[in-house]
Amino acid sequence: MSVIAEISIPSTEFELGRIMDVSDSGTVELESLVPTGERAVPFFWVYGADFEAFEETVFEASSVEDLVEIDTYDDRVLYTFEWSVENDAVFRTIRSVNAYILNATGTGDSWRFELRFPSHDAMSTFQERCRESDIGFEVIRVYNPSKPDLGPWFGLTERQREAIVLAVEEGYYDIPRDCTTVELAEQLGISDQAVTERLRRAIVRLVTNTILTSHET
Incomplete structure (x- = not known):
């Protein structure tokens, strides 16, 4: 584990x-x-x-x-x-x-x-x-990810939480999308590439500390 x-x-x-x-x-x-x-x-x-x-x-x-x-x-x-x-x-x-x-x-x-x-x-x-x-x-x-010691955000950092919450609220994951990573980057004050990487890390961490944790348990 x-x-x-x-x-x-x-x-x-x-x-x-x-x-x-x-x-x-x-x-x-x-x-x-x-x-x-x-x-x-x-x-x-x-x-x-x-x-x-x-x-x-x-x-x-x-x-x-x-x-x-x-x-x-x-x-x-x-x-x-x-x-x-x-x-x-x-x-x-x-x-x-x-x-x-x-x-x-x-x-x-x-x-x-x-x-x-x-x-x-x-x-x-x-x-x-x-x-x-x-x-x-x-x-x-x-x-251990299977223990309830991840805080209120399932192990996300403050910046990762900010990015993924904004992406959901602005419709980045909607079909069709209501915004782009460029627009998210402007609101966050970082680059388009940094937004993409921050969202990727947030998703990896959420899956690691939720879905994979359930599988390991």
Whole structure:
């Protein structure tokens, strides 16, 4: 049976955390991580940071190729780049135990991950490999999706709930559709691509914590 864990890892303990240095004022939110063999293409929002300094730090990393600015909204920028997962012990270990990243948010000091592991054994293996690699971490919360510990939104984050509720209210899922992701993006103040990814994550999380939970039980 699967298990979900919320884990905090200092930014200096893994490569992506060191690359995405937003100092004390900024925040990084991983939007998606697309694997491409031994490399990966992360899409991530950066909020309230010194963007020029941030970009310089990313460009200096030898494992990063082609930092691209996708969208800009007020105090946030959506970036992507090609990056070698094999150089990062945390992400390499996540992949090796077949864990799924539900959410990842970083600040100047630490990153908070919400990971779904296929079993308790997989979570234990992840912890053991982190210790073997001298990666400090703190387990904040561990829960099983079949237990009533998901809060009022079935495990959705506030942003995921906001997006999927708006999509339903505006008729995005109606036939024919009454709105588009572009229109939803304008209301949410994010990009069309970010809306699509946020809705996808919300649906995955709802299915994980409702339908799949019933099947597992």
